[in-house]
Amino acid sequence: MITKPTIDRIMEAIDIVEVVGEFVQLKKRGANYVGLSPFSNERTPSFTVSPAKGIFKDFSSGKGGSAVTFLMELEKFTYPEALKWLAKKYGIEVEETIESSENKEEENHRESLMIVSGYAAKFFHESLLETEEGQNIGLSYFKERGFTSETIKKFELGYSPDQWEAFTAKALKEGYQQQFLEETGLSVKRDNGTLYDRYRGRVMFPIHSFTGRVIAFGGRTLKTDKNVPKYINSPESEIYHKSNILYGLYFAKKAIRDEDNCYLVEGYADVLSVHQAGIENVVASSGTSLTVEQIRLIGRFTKNVTILYDGDAAGIKASLRGLDMILEEGLNVKVVLFPDGHDPDSYVRLVGTSAFKAHIDKNRKDFILYKTDILLKEAGNDPIRRADVIREIVESIAKIPDSIKASVFIKECSHILEIDERALLSELNKMRLNKAKKDSQQQANRQIEPSDYLPPEELQAEPPVKKDESNQEREIVRLLLLYGSKMIDWDGIANTYIGPFMIAELGDVEFDHPPSKKFVELYGKEVENGILPDEQFFIHFPDKDIVDLSVTLLATRYTLSENWYEMHKILVPDEQMNMKATILGAIFHLKKQKVGKILDGLRGELQKVENEADTEILLTQYMHMKKVEKSISDYLGSVILK
Structure with missing residues (x-):
């Protein structure tokens, strides 16, 4: 701890x-x-x-x-x-009551998988740098590819010995559990129940999470045997979902934000070489088809994506349709091709950083226009194929959510395709209308899930708190958060703080909204202990209900400009100008509401009661509560109007 x-x-x-x-x-x-x-x-x-x-x-x-x-x-x-x-x-040394290093088996299952993956990355990295086999095979390979010691260290590149159980045997000896070795895919179980290493004789590319922890691996064989797969990647696990991960993003995110652009490549080596050349805003989809989740990851940092292709025409054509997803997410997509036989890795090593950047700047082409050019060349003069190309291009444009941007592309493509702009716009509108109808139909046909309804007995079990009632209780919490630690300076009341005063005044009120009730009870306990809790106490409190309620009440989506009064000469009322009315108003509005609830209950009982004596008792209670309600109303009127 x-x-x-x-x-x-x-x-x-x-x-x-x-x-x-x-x-x-x-x-x-x-x-x-x-x-x-x-x-x-x-x-x-x-x-x-x-x-x-x-x-x-x-x-x-x-x-x-x-x-x-x-x-x-x-x-x-x-x-x-x-x-x-x-x-x-922030460079703060963590002090714990029990050293985590003494307990390899963490309480948390997910953390255990993280720890095993981190240990494996360290093992492979040390095998690369400190063993004879690793230096002769793995390190030699990385050096031949031009990777510097700094790059090898930064990306934690490694080597898995060409032995059946080198890693697994050491991990088990160090106390790591078989369950976690299997779940991370680092070890594979034989029929007899023993384990062996998955990545034997491969150079290792650790895959880092968004926060920099190793969560998976890609292992590349250096053998020429065609029966041996070139790459083996970690299987899906609790900590690794390949559709949600971009290789190199942890190292690239700052540069992506600073440059307002993300270079997207295909492989590990592409990322390493381009990053090493000083172009750090580069990531890869790690050999998988690009997913919506990966696109949204990029979209957190920039709206601009530049795809760096290796010049393989067949590969480019196959990926064109998939890239429409990027347009659909509202990102701007450009494409750069490299000369035949070159990928980003080989080309940057051949020409260097300056020439590589110059090539990108000179050959960068918007994806829609690039796709139009590629498909038109393929269609040639065949009118049927040209018509299909036109529809496919308009389909891509239809995915762009920004209507102004879509109109610009329609205009450009009209010129390139040699077709009337109005015809393209008509086709575009038709596609959008069909999509809207389809989406609407899907929504209408959505089957009701079990969670969408409750059986009658569930509905009657515990009546929900009415919204206006919970709002009044939440208002009390809001005022405690904002003003609880402020000193009262009202007529007749002094030398006390607003928080303790409110808690004392609400001693006879029973809260029904569960998070508000929990909050007020906690506030009261802290006051009893001589502590006046502030908003930070509740923001960092371990209970999620308390945190959620506090943040919801403290956060505001809109703020009034400081120049509002200067520009419009309109003074917006400030609740702090009359704190007495604000605090007492909230307390007595809540009390009035509670009294009203009691009165409703008494009215209901009076309608059902048959015994004359009980009726008299209930009437007495009812009249008493009516007097309480009137006194509260009178008090509210005097406080608010003063």
């Missing part, structure tokens, strides 16, 4: 804009920062970071919290993992 002083140092060092900015492209807007949600697919930014409060709020998914919460939500970290990541970022 991480010690309290270490946690305090981490919390003090955190700059939430800096932390979130590693994963989301943020732009300053007033006092806050905004960006596209990393939790949902959106085109209009609804993700907000407040540096003053130290919180984020994603209005599209409802998620919110501190920098620690953000890492836990996005990277599925445990609380200690998130703290350790932040400690590493």
Whole structure:
């Protein structure tokens, strides 16, 4: 367990804009920062970071919290993992009550897989650099490919010995469990139950997560035997989903954000060579077809993607349709071809950084126009094939969500295809209309899932809290968060803080909204212990319900410009100008609501009761509560009007 002083140092060092900015492209807007949600697919930014409060709020998914919460939500970290990541970022030494190195088998299953993968990366890297076999075979290969010692170290390249159990035997001896060796795909089980190494005699390319931890491997054979697969990649696991990973993204994300462009290549060596040449905004899909998830990963940092192809015409044509997905996600796509026989890896090593960049700048072509050119050449003068090309190009344009951008491409393609612009626009509108109809039909045909309804007995089990009622209770929580630590300076009340005053006034009120009830009870306990909790106490509290409620109430999607009054001479009312009315108004509105609920209950009982004595008792209670309601109404009127 991480010690309290270490946690305090981490919390003090955190700059939430800096932390979130590693994963989301943020732009300053007033006092806050905004960006596209990393939790949902959106085109209009609804993700907000407040540096003053130290919180984020994603209005599209409802998620919110501190920098620690953000890492836990996005990277599925445990609380200690998130703290350790932040400690590493800010150079803080982590003190633990029990050293994690003494306990290889972590409590968390996912963390165990991470630890095993990290150990394997270290083993392969040391095998490459420190063993005779590794130096003669693996290191020689990397040096022949032109990779420097710095690149080898940075990307943690390695070598797996050409022996059946070199890695597995050592891992088991070191105490790593067979279960995790199998799940990560590092070891394979024989029929007799024993394990052997998956990557024997291969150079190793560790695959890093978004936060830099090794989660998988690609292993390349150096043998010429055609029966041996050239590459073996890690199987899917709890920590590795290949459709969600881009090779090199951990090392490229800052450069992608700075350059506002991402170079997309095909293989590990392409990434390594281009990165080594000083062009660091480069990633690869690791030999798999590009997925929507990978495109959205890029979209967090830039809207501009440049595909670097190796000049293989057949391969290019096969991938053209897949690249339409990038357009559909609202990204701008350009294509660069290299001379025949060259890929990004070989070409950058041949011509060097300056000439490589010059080639990209000179030959960069917009994807739509490039696709048009390729397909037209293939169609030749055949009118039927040319008609098919036109439809395919318009299909691609139809995927572009920006209508202005789509219109520009229609105009350009009209000229290239030698066809009337209105005909293309007509076809475009037809395709969009058909898609809209199809989407609408799919929505209408959506089958009701079991979670969409509850059986009658479930509905009657526990009536939900009414929305207006929960809103009143949440308003109390909001005021405690914002003003609880402020000193009261009202007529007749002094020398106390707003928080304890509100808790005392609400002592006879029973909260029904579960998170609000939990919050107020926690606040009351802290006050009893002589502590006046502030908003940071609740933002970093371990209970997720408390954090979610606090962040939701503290975060605001819109902020009023500082120039509003200067520009429009309109003064917006500020609740702090009359704190007495704000605080007492909230307390007594809630009390009035609770009294109204009691009165409704008494009215219901009076309608059912048959005994005269019981009726008299209920009437007495009813009249008493009516007097309470009137006194609250009178008090509210005097407080609000003053």
